[in-house]
Amino acid sequence: MILAMKTRAARQVLLAGSILHLSFALQAQVVINEVDMDQVGTDNAEFLEIKNVGTSPFPLQYLQVVLINGNAGGAVEYLTIQNPAWPPLAPNDYFVICANEGLTLNCDHVAIPATNLIQNGSPDAIALRSNVDGTVWDMLSYGGAVPGYTEGSGTTAEDSNVDDGVSLSRWPDGMDTDNNDADFVIGCATPGLPNRLDPVNCVVTTSIDGIDEQPSLILLPMADAGRIGLLIRSGGPEPIEVAVFTTTGSLVASRHFGPTAMANWSISVAEGQLYVIQARRGHQHMVRRVLVP
Known part of the structure; x- marks a missing residue:
């Protein structure tokens, strides 16, 4: 009996030590890198991006993404x-x-619900937490400060349901100063890719030093009755792929453009509908939404 008790105790000590070692090894290795929780019209293209800023692989099996409602100071x-x-x-x-995988490039996990997945703030928060011992590895408070879920002060940058293709972006990409307001700005929506600030196609709330002054891919949609016209400009040698989707994720049309400085494309669509346009060139991509009258 005594030997059995000692064996159980040794196992418990070993397990506790393993948990502590795991938490220490993974601490501060992953960050919330980008969030798009608010779109024009229905919020059905929301996404959250996590980045591994460490030097070794991070076992996501031990990760929980926790969404927090900060209403009324709670x-x-x-x-x-x-x-x-x-x-x-x-x-x-x-x-x-x-x-919605059909409306988000590079999606690795589709969460439920398909609309209004991430609350819009004033304030709300997101945390990355260990499902082993509850250690919080990173947290973001937006639209204000949520008690217990704010690093420094909550970010004053706000995602927009007026401007398309923008998100709350950690800037520079992956940088963590432990202050939400200092770390996050409004940038281009770039799920699965490095964060980008683009003064032509995205709203920018940062200093002039943080701006890419010569964007190499520009997508300008124009809508008329029953048609979408696209003007595509590229400053690089890679081919361009453009696709048009409905807001439910159905493909309407796609086209492959070779290396080109400028191209035009006109597409017949249904009237009175919102469409999502995705363009990709090499490692660059952008998303635009257009309402057809």
Whole structure:
């Protein structure tokens, strides 16, 4: 009996030591890198991007993404997203959780619900938490400060339901100063890719030093009755792929353009509908939404 008790105690000590070692090894290795929770019209293209800023693979199987409602000064968890089948995340790589795979590039995990997945703020918060011992590895408070879920002060940058293709973006990409307001700005929506600030196509709330002054891919949609006209400009040698989707994720049309400085494309569509346009050139991509009268 005494030997059995000692064996159980030794196992408990070993397990506790393993948990502590795991938490220490993974501490501060992943960050919330980008969030788009608010779109024009229905919020059905929401996504959250996680980045591994460490030097070794991060086992996402031990990660919980916790969404917090900060209404009326509270801090109430309203959704937890996790999956033991999530693969390890390589250093400097991204993991994207989305509401609609058809409307979000590079989506790695589709979460439920498909609309209004992430609350819009004033204030709300997101945390990355260990499902082993509850250690919080990163947190973002937006639209104000949520008690217990704010690093420094809550970000004053606000995602927009007026401007398309923008998101709350950590800037510079992956940089964490432990102050939400200093770390996040409004940038281009770039799920699964490095964060980007674009003064032509995206709203910018940062200093002039943070601006890419010569964007190499520009997509300008124009809508008329029953048609979408696209003007595409590119400053690089890679071919361009453009696709048009309905807001439910159905493909309407797609086209492959070779290396070109400028191209035009006109597409027949249904009237009175909102469409999502995605363009990709090499590692660059952008998303635009257009309402057809």
